[in-house]
Amino acid sequence: MATYIRRVIDTEIDELFGELPALLLDGAKGVGKTETALQRARTIRRLDDAGQAAIALADPSSAIAGTPPVLLDEWQRVPLIWDAVRRAVDEDRSGARFLLTGSAPFRETSVHSGAGRIASLRMRPMTLPERGVTSPTVSLGSLLTEPDASIEGASGLALLDYVDEILASGFPGLQGLAPRPRRAQLSAYVDHIVERDVEEAGFRTRRPATLRRWLQAYASATSTITSFEKIRLAAAGTSDQVPARSTTIPFVEVLTALRILEPLEAWDASGSKLRHLTRSPKHHLVDPALSAQILNLGKESLVTGKGPDGAPSGSPFLGALFESLATMSIRVFAQAREATVFYLRTASGSHEVDLVVVGPDDHVAAFEIRLGQVIEDEVVRHLKWLQGQMGSRLTNTAVISSGTDAYRRPDGVAVIPLALLGT
Numbered sequence: 292m293a294t295y296i297r298r299v300i301d302t303e304i305d306e307l308f309g310e311l312p313a314l315l316l317d318g319a320k321g322v323g324k325t326e327t328a329l330q331r332a333r334t335i336r337r338l339d340d341a342g343q344a345a346i347a348l349a350d351p352s353s354a355i356a357g358t359p360p361v362l363l364d365e366w367q368r369v370p371l372i373w374d375a376v377r378r379a380v381d382e383d384r385s386g387a388r389f390l391l392t393g394s395a396p397f398r399e400t401s402v403h404s405g406a407g408r409i410a411s412l413r414m415r416p417m418t419l420p421e422r423g424v425t426s427p428t429v430s431l432g433s434l435l436t437e438p439d440a441s442i443e444g445a446s447g448l449a450l451l452d453y454v455d456e457i458l459a460s461g462f463p464g465l466q467g468l469a470p471r472p473r474r475a476q477l478s479a480y481v482d483h484i485v486e487r488d489v490e491e492a493g494f495r496t497r498r499p500a501t502l503r504r505w506l507q508a509y510a511s512a513t514s515t516i517t518s519f520e521k522i523r524l525a526a527a528g529t530s531d532q533v534p535a536r537s538t539t540i541p542f543v544e545v546l547t548a549l550r551i552l553e554p555l556e557a558w559d560a561s562g563s564k565l566r567h568l569t570r571s572p573k574h575h576l577v578d579p580a581l582s583a584q585i586l587n588l589g590k591e592s593l594v595t596g597k598g599p600d601g602a603p604s605g606s607p608f609l610g611a612l613f614e615s616l617a618t619m620s621i622r623v624f625a626q627a628r629e630a631t632v633f634y635l636r637t638a639s640g641s642h643e644v645d646l647v648v649v650g651p652d653d654h655v656a657a658f659e660i661r662l663g664q665v666i667e668d669e670v671v672r673h674l675k676w677l678q679g680q681m682g683s684r685l686t687n688t689a690v691i692s693s694g695t696d697a698y699r700r701p702d703g704v705a706v707i708p709l710a711l712l713g714t
Contacts, residue, residue, distance in 0.1 A: 295326065295330055296417075296421065296423070296463070298323065298327060298414075298417070298421055299418065299420075299421060299623050299624065299626075299627050299714060300316075300327065300412060300414055300623075300626075300627070301327065301330075302627060302714075303412055303626070303627055304316075304327070304331070304412070307410060307412075308331070308360075308386065308387050308390075309386045309387055310386045311386055311387075311410050312379075312380045312383070312384050312385060312386060312387075312388045312389065312408070313376050313377075313380050313388060313389040313390075313391065313408060313409040313410070314389070314390055314391070314409070314410050314411075314412065315366075315391040315392070315393070315409055315410065315411040315412070316328055316390065316391070316392045316412055316414050317392075317393070317394060317411050317412065317413050317414065317550070318394065318413055318414035318415060318550050318577075319394065319549060319550035319551055319577045320394075320480075320483075320488070320549075321416075321462040321463075321464060321480065322414050322415055322416050322461075322462065322463070322577070323414065323417070323462075323463040324392040324393075324414050325362075325364050325392055326463065327414070328362050328364070328390045328392050329362065331360050331362075331387075331390060332360050332361065332362035332390055333357070333358045333359065333360055333361075334356075334357030334358050334359070334360070334361040334362065335361075335362045335364065336354050336355075336357075336361065336362065336363050336364065337364045337365070338354075338363060338364060338365045338366060338368045338369050338372065339364065339365040339368055344368055344369050347369040347371070347372055348369050348371065351369070351371045351372055351374070351375035352375055352379075354369070354372060354375070355372065355375050355376055355379055355389065359385075359387060359388045359389070360387050360388060360389065360390050361388065361389050361390070362390045362391075362392070363376070363389060363390070363391045363392070364392050364393075365392065365393050366391045366392065366393045367393040367394060368393075372391075373391075373409070376389050376391065376408075376409060377408050377409065380408040380409070381408065389409075391409065394548060394549050394550050412626070413550075413622075413626060415461070415553075415577065415619055415622060415623050416460065416461025416462055416463075416577065416578045416619060417461035417462075417463060417466070418461065418619070418620040418623050418624070419448075419456060419620065419709065419710050420713050421461075422456070422459075422461065422466060424448070424452075424456065424710070425446060425447075425448060425710035425711065427711055427712055427713025427714075428441075428443055428444025428697060428711045428713075429441070429442055429443070429444065429697055429705075429707050429711050429712050429713070430713060430714060431621065431624040431625060431628060431630075431648065431656070431712060431713065431714055432628045432650075432714060434648075434656045434686065434687040434689065434705070435628060435630060435648060435650040435654040435655075435656050435686055435687070436650070436654055436686060437686070437687075438683075438686055438687065440687060440705075442689075442697050442698060442699050442705045442706075442707065443697055443698075444696075444697045444708075444711045445695055445696050445697070445711075446694075446695050446696075446697075446708040446710040446711050447695070447710075448693075448695070448708065448710040449693075449695070450662065450663075450693050451590075451594065453613060453616070453693050453709070453710075454590055454593050454594060454609065455590070456616070457579050457580060457583065457593075457609075457612050457613065457616055458470070458473075458580055458583055458589070458590060458593075459473065459580065460473065460477060460578050460580030460581075461578055461580070461619070462480075462578065462580075464476070465477070465580075470589075474584065477580060477581065477584040478584060480581070480584075481503075481506070481581065481584060481585055484506075484546075484549070484551060485499045485502050485503050485506070486499055488549055489502065489542075489545050489546070489549075492545050492548060492549060493545070494541050494542075494544075494545045501526070501532075501534050501538065502542060504526045504527070504528045504534075505522070505523070505526040505534065505539055505542050506546075506585050507526070507528070507585055507586060507599070508522045508523075508525035508526040508528075509522055509552070509574060509576070510576060510581070510582040510585040510586050510599070511525065511586065511598075511599040512525075512574045513574055513575060513576065513579065513582045513608075513611045513612060513614075513615050514573065514574070514575065514610075514611040514612075514614040514615050514618070515573065515574060515611070516569065516571045516572070516573050516574070516636065517574065518571070519539070519543065522539075522574075523536065523539045526539065550577055551576060551577055551581075552574075552575075552576065552577075553575045553576065553577050553619070553622075554572035554573065554574060554575065555572060555573040555574075555575055555618060555632065555633065555634050555646075556572055556633055556634075557569055557570050557571065557572065557573075557633060557634060557635065557636065558633035558634065558635045558647045558649070560635065562653060562684075563680065563681055563684065564680065565635075565680055565681075567637060567638045567639070568635060568636065568637055568638060569636045569637070569638050573634050575615050575618055575619070576615070577619075578619065579612040579613075579615040579616050579619070582611075582612060582615065583612060586599045588608065593607075593608065593609040593612070594609070596608075596609070598611075607662070609662065610661075610662050613660065613662050613693060613709075614645060614660040616709070617645075617646070617658075617660045617691045617709050618632070618645075618646060618660075620709065620712065621646055621648065621658070621691075621712070624712065624713060624714045625648050625650070627714045628650055628651075628714060629650065629651050630648050630649060630650035630651070631648070631649050631650075632646055632647070632648050633646070633647045633648075633649065634646055634647060635647050635657075635677070642673050642676050642677070643673055644657050644658070644659065644673050644674065644677055645658055645659050645660045646658040646660065646691075653684065654684075654686050655681065655684055655685050655686060656685070656686055656687045656688070656689065657674055657677050657678075657685060657687075657688050657689075658688075658689050658690070658691050659671065659673065659674055659689075659690045659691070660690075660691045661690055661691070661692055661693075662692070662693050663692060663693060663694065664692060664693070664694030664695065664696075665694075666690050666692060666694075666700070666704075666706050670690055671688070671690060671700070671702065671704045674688040674689075674690075674704055675688070675702065675704070687705060688703070688704045688705070689704060689705035689706070689707050690704060690705070690706050690707070691707055691708075691709050691712065692706055692707065692708055692709070693708065693709065694706065694708050695708060696708070697711050
């Protein structure tokens with residue numbers, strides 16, 4: 292049996308589960324929810340097994356019985372389990388009783404709120420430190436709370452290494468695979484979404500090819516705020532058959548519920564004088580490797596600047612995927628620090644900041660994401676504008692780069708290789 296690789300979320304679970312009776316690990320298939328839960332479970336109910344699911348459906352109370360912690364894996368396949376756990380917690384609020392894994396329940400079912408009874412943690416693919424390719428030297432937590440946070444360290448990762456890591460994916464089951472088997476697994480993952488997962492979640496797709504083209508259009512919009520209408524039109528591909536709005540709206544709903552889409556919400560800048568900000572989400576898939584796979588882009592294509600048809604001109608698509616990798620990573624680190632990640636853009640488009648992290652006590656750090664090692668003044672222009680708008684509430688500004696060295700510029704903006712950033 293392979294040795295379990297400890298994840299960032301393990302520390303969160305250690306801090307919470309001893310006192311909380313029930314904890315849901317919520318995330319896309321393949322991110323490692325079950326394996327992480329198995330490190331703690333003493334009773335295991337695998338509800339993706341037809342026999343165990345049938346027993347649970349007939350008698351939910353018996354399914355949640357056993358020596359705690361009880362793991363209820365893929366709980367959404369038997370939604371009655373949720374209510375059984377909720378009632379059990381009402382009767383006994385002792386810590387470390389139930390671990391649930393899964394995503395959203397099927398569309399045709401409903402469950403009562405677990406508020407105050409079942410806490411939830413989002414689990415995402417592995418970050419670079421979790422993959423073991425780097426050791427962080429800069430703390431996101433420090434950037435949120437310390438204006439003079441230490442910015443130091445050197446990374447051995449160069450641009451081509453980041454390309455390799457984007458394509459390698461953060462799904463634990465793909466770690467260490469050679470490129471061709473990895474592509475085969477990613478292709479099967481996408482096929483499973485199109486041919487099985489969406490329908491199992493309650494959405495009947497009469498033309499899977501339409502969903503596949505829509506996913507290609509969405510992947511092409513990675514790290515942009517392209518409207519869903521433009522994505523719908525792009526989904527026609529070469530067929531000239533534009534899918535109806537009534538067809539594509541459910542795609543967004545179900546793929547978000549399955550945690551395949553990971554939209555990044557716009558910051559409303561509450562408590563600041565900032566006004567007239569856009570509200571559209573920025574588009575991301577759960578792992579940038581999926582975007583590359585869906586669009587059939589390999590290392591050579593990315594390095595030579597090739598991108599999908601319809602992608603923004605003047606910007607290599609590799610930059611969009613690097614931003615998506617950075618966004619995924621910072622979301623993992625931010626969650627560990629009880630912080631939330633947004634982006635900011637004025638309605639006029641005159642100013643945009645790639646990531647805004649809002650932590651406890653309203654501490655804020657802002658980030659630009661850029662490929663390359665040389666960070667010119669133009670790159671930090673929006674960060675300095677935001678600093679002028681927010682003053683001391685903005686604890687740190689930084690550029691996340693693909694360079695090798697972490698340092699502070701003379702103007703105070705930190706430059707941090709993505710490989711060196713951690714919790």
